[in-house]
Amino acid sequence: MSEPTEIRTQPVVARRRRTVLKAGGTLLISLLTPLTARAAQILAVRMWPAEDYTRVTLENDSDLKTQHFTLENPDRLVIDIEGIDLNPTLKSLVAKVQPNDPYVSQIRVGQNKPHIVRLVFDLKEKINPQVFTLAPVGEYQHRLVFDLYPVNPPDPIAALIREGKWSIDDPVTESLPSPGTPPLAETTPPREPGKTPQPQVSRMLTITLDPGHGGEDPGAIGPRGTREKDIVLAIAKRLKTKLEREPNMRVMLTRDADFFVPLGTRVQKARRVNADLFVSIHADAFVKPTANGSSVFALSEKGASSTAARWLANKENAADLIGGTNVRGGADKQLASVLFDLSTTAQINDSLKLGKTVLQEIGGINRLHKNAVEQAGFAVLKAPDIPSILIETAFISNPQEEVRLRDPAYQEQMAEAIAQGIKRYFAKNPPLSKSRMM
Structure with a gap:
């Protein structure tokens, strides 16, 4: 009588083990997915043109990594931002360029690769770019900053x-x-006789x-x-x-x-x-x-x-x-x-x-x-x-x-x-x- 019972029990135990492993794997995947697949979110974009330099700021909910390089004929600055996808906020950067910007004529934005967005700055002259990040402070979250300085700074x-x-x-x-x-005197007052003029x-x-x-x-x-x-x-x-x-x-x-x-x-x-x-x-x-x-x-x-x-x-x-x-x-x-x-x-x-x-x-x-x-x-x-x-x-x-x-x-x-x-x-x-x- 015990032998049939043993035969019936083994499949049940195996099924339970598979069910537990499957549930554990699903839980692990659900925990890892936000860390590996979730793209950072661009919250705001701002642009500050000036004769000293033009600054572009991307405010986001996490720290971002970038690579950048410049091209000539015509002059361009190319920036690849890792860990983000193109969204309407980032697309709005195109409209932020002002006609009187001394250094930027236009900006092009596109999804270069999965989770990598490419920004191309068409320039009015050669620039020395500085690209850096700022930690959250005050009312701001993480910021990615592009400072475009002229090769010959204004004197x-x-x-x-x-x-x-x-x-x-x-x-x-x-x-x-x-x-x-x-x-404020622009002229020397008349000298009185016998007195030495004061410088x-x-x-x-x-x-x-x-x-x-x-x-x-x-x-x-x-x-x-x-x-x-x-x-x-x-x-x-x-x-x-x-x-x-x-x-x-x-x-x-x-x-x-x-x-x-x-x-x-x-x-x-x-x-x-x-x-x-x-x-x-x-x-x-x-x-x-x-x-x-x-x-x-x-x-x-x-x-x-x-x-x-x-x-x-x-x-x-x-x-x-x-x-x-x-x-x-x-x-x-x-x-x-x-x-x-x-x-x-x-x-x-x-x-x-x-x-x-x-x-x-x-x-x-x-x-x-x-x-x-x-x-x-x-x-x-x-x-x-x-x-x-x-x-x-x-x-x-x-x-x-x-x-x-x-x-x-x-x-x-x-x-x-x-x-x-x-x-x-x-x-x-x-x-x-x-x-x-x-």
Whole structure:
């Protein structure tokens, strides 16, 4: 009786074993499939054309690998992106190309191979491409960035020459001024009998205006959606117009459109034109919407003057992480250390004098958050040889101040106040002669 039972039992056990193995295999495949077959998703595409460089950003839900190369006759940049499939968001990149883009005429997008998309940039001239990834930060997920730099970078002095604001024969050595001599005088006053004429400086003054943020970095955003980068660019352009009405002042903007400029590059641009002043313009946010008023900051080599100043400096110094730069952290820290070591007490003292006159003028149109110039370790103020200040025009996070910042009349008032402060500073501190930095 036991023998038939044994015969019947074996097939049942075998079937059960096969069923278990099949179920286990199905489970394993289901677990591995998302890891091996699922393509990354492109969430957004953005393009930022500018004379300095054109940036293209692909925001996605995972880190992507790429290969790229350039072709000639005609000039093209080819980029293969692994692990993605063509989707409508990526296809929309084609329509992002603007007619005034200095470097890109059109973009073609196609599925080159399974899970490999090819982008072809038809170029207007030869470029030096930089392709890199950025880890998630702030509101952004993973970003794949293509920076298209011209082979011959634009020269800020050449740009000023084209605008008629820089002469090849610009004097670089002048007589030293006497104390209290107004720098705006263009003619030497009549000499009184028996008195030795006092030397004057009549050279052009170069002022660098730095509208904060830009491009991938919108800066602070107000309750009504106002972006800091837009407001400060508008104020900077108004200020530029006012300063250039003076016969001996010319202005260079670190950015004149909506694109991102790394903090170190902003400083380098000022030094390239041998700037006499550096003024960075902002409209920040605070954790409390009730915070209000304008502030002026200078560099500190001994720590921040207040907890709020330290908090703000740390926030502004994180701009490179938000905006996205291809310089790795070690190089950033090394550059910051070098610039900081070169910063002199004289530069900070001049910055405090400039900040004081500007703060007094701003106080005539808006409440001051602090009645004195504050100090902190702002990376953008670390030009070792240029008096530099950072102006917080108002708190964009405050609903009332956001409304004012959006008002062209207030922007005009703010620009006028800063201009008057700058002119008062030069009237009290006539610029010395200096050699052009190469």
